[in-house]
Amino acid sequence: MRKWNFSAGPAAIPEAVLQEAQAEMLEWYDSGMSVMEMSHRSSEFIDIANKAREDFIDLLKIPSDYQVLFLQGGATLQFSMVPMNFSSQRVADYVLSGSWSKKAVHEASKITDINIVTSSESSNFNNVPNEESWSCSENAAYLHYVANETIQGNALHFPPAIDVPLISDMSSVILSEQIDVSKFSMIYAGAQKNIGPAGLTICIIKNDFLKTASTDLPGMLQYSKHADADSMFNTPPTFAWYLAGKVFSWLKDKGGLESIGKINQLKAKNLYAFIDQSDFYSNPISEKNRSIMNVPFLLKNSKLDTEFLHEAENAGLLNLKGHRSVGGMRASIYNATPIEAVDALINFMGDFQAKHG
């Protein structure tokens, strides 16, 4: 029996999508084979790939002067590819707002000079400092930030109004609400939260910016090679791409990003409101930076953590353990987690408090 899955990633996938994939598993339409068995150069797969890309572009209203690449290597490879391609031996500005931006900084600093424009590390990344306090470089190649820090559960909800190419890691927030892509030179996201199964990484890159990318790198590390080859420079992760396409169709059927954005806001609002009114649970993130996708919370008495997770699992609520680096709990409430799952979690938390509080 399927249960409510609050995993941070790989995360829940809409059941309707899994059912469709199950129905098509052995044979995709009249092709005589599974999508997994098709050549990525076949007309069948090219149609699947193009449809997925078009739906993604439609959903995010991506302007026509952007490339959308379907790559591999996870968001982690982007931590290196971004500075390799775009630092041009100039300083690169980084916002340090959580564990993932720290990893991005660590990788980039092996490749180019880094300037940390702001950091909330001394307060355990419980906020993202206001833009007015940042120390940006005079002539940065780009400014990189992680829009939603999956582990700490903080978010920068609006792109900074800064006049350098903006690059954002949106792995855990992409497709959760409508954004203005035109504000960015590049956005990237690992798939395993709101896009589909792990193994796929989507990059959205503005053409003018792409023209400045390095052409001295090994082919697999050059964005322009991937763009020129329509993301088929080598064999792409075909099944993940196909499944992502199904997730995009599902999102369109649900009314697109404005519509899912409202549902996501409501889910987060209800969960934070419940935590805030309780003296048994707490959320450490400053209100203006609370993530709508990853909601960490602490029990007043951490000795009850193990019991909480045990009872939650018995109640059909899975993967609520916080990341090992921060402890406590975390409920990841991505697009595929419906409001009913959040209601079930809130009810359970109330019952647990009544029993142990």
Ligand SMILES: Cc1ncc(COP(=O)(O)O)c(C=O)c1O
């Ligand atoms: C915001 C963010 N960036 C980067 C990563 C790393 O992604 P991957 O493991 O796909 O390389 C993650 C993974 O959870 C993430 O949440």
